[in-house]
Amino acid sequence: EDKVVQSPLSLVVHEGDTVTLNCSYEVTNFRSLLWYKQEKKAPTFLFMLTSSGIEKKSGRLSSILDKKELFSILNITATQTGDSAIYLCAAPSRTSGSRLTFGEGTQLTVNP
Amino acid sequence: SQTIHQWPATLVQPVGSPLSLECTVEGTSNPNLYWYRQAAGRGLQLLFYSVGIGQISSEVPQNLSASRPQDRQFILSSKKLLLSDSGFYLCAWSVPLTSGLTDTQYFGPGTRLTVL
Numbered sequence: 578e579d580k581v582v583q584s585p586l587s588l589v590v591h592e593g594d595t596v597t598l599n600c601s602y603e604v605t606n607f608r609s610l611l612w613y614k615q616e617k618k619a620p621t622f623l624f625m626l627t628s629s630g631i632e633k634k635s636g637r638l639s640s641i642l643d644k645k646e647l648f649s650i651l652n653i654t655a656t657q658t659g660d661s662a663i664y665l666c667a668a669p670s671r672t673s674g675s676r677l678t679f680g681e682g683t684q685l686t687v688n689p
Numbered sequence: 690s691q692t693i694h695q696w697p698a699t700l701v702q703p704v705g706s707p708l709s710l711e712c713t714v715e716g717t718s719n720p721n722l723y724w725y726r727q728a729a730g731r732g733l734q735l736l737f738y739s740v741g742i743g744q745i746s747s748e749v750p751q752n753l754s755a756s757r758p759q760d761r762q763f764i765l766s767s768k769k770l771l772l773s774d775s776g777f778y779l780c781a782w783s784v785p786l787t788s789g790l791t792d793t794q795y796f797g798p799g800t801r802l803t804v805l
Contacts, residue, residue: 581732583732608790608791609791611791611793613796618798618799619779619796619797619798619799620733620779620796621796622793622794622795625791625793627791663731665732665733667733669791669792675721675723675738675740675783675785675792676735676738676748677733677735677794678735679732679733679734679735680732681731681732682731682732
């Protein structure tokens with residue numbers, strides 16, 4: 578059975594801190610890993626990672642994949658209160674790129 | 690551009706009552722459609738997905754059913770709600786890609802269901 582595990586489950590930091598969120602996976606015939614940010618309602622897409630060692634970057638957020646060790650990290654530098662959210666990672670199932678298995682999410686709280 | 694709508698936004702229903710949640714997508718044709726449930730603000734559990742009208746795959750046995758009467762309409766239903774059906778229900782869509790590639794899924798605003 579495909580499995581995606583995120584850590585930590587929750588994290589509280591102060592504005593300006595840098596955080597690293599972790600996502601490990603056990604997925605047969607791995608093809609990609611996705612990160613989403615969920616503030617109050619709809620998760621919004623952040624990154625899709627398919628290749629090891631190639632960093633994807635968007636502003637203060639960046640992510641990288643290690644296909645050998647089967648994990649990904651999401652880094653947020655100079656955190657702001659607006660970064661407070663649940664961060665979800667997901668991987669498609671071995672049988673279909675359309676069926677995603679999600680991790681439990683990391684609840685990030687950034688205090689002023 | 691594509692948009693996805695869900696309604697209602699919140700719903701409080703008694704145990705044993707029926708349920709109908711609706712999701713519609715605009716600005717795309719023949720999307721893949723999905724229903725997820727999220728309990729207590731944690732990870733998402735895939736309930737159903739559909740690759741076309743009338744084509745529904747169920748991921749977990751449960752008290753719910755789904756239908757896709759039109760290309761861009763996806764409905765989640767129950768005949769008799771249970772307390773355990775409470776949660777945040779999210780609809781999502783994606784553009785189907787060729788085998789071996791991953792669809793990026795885009796989510797609607799969700800419906801928060803409380804069963805009392």
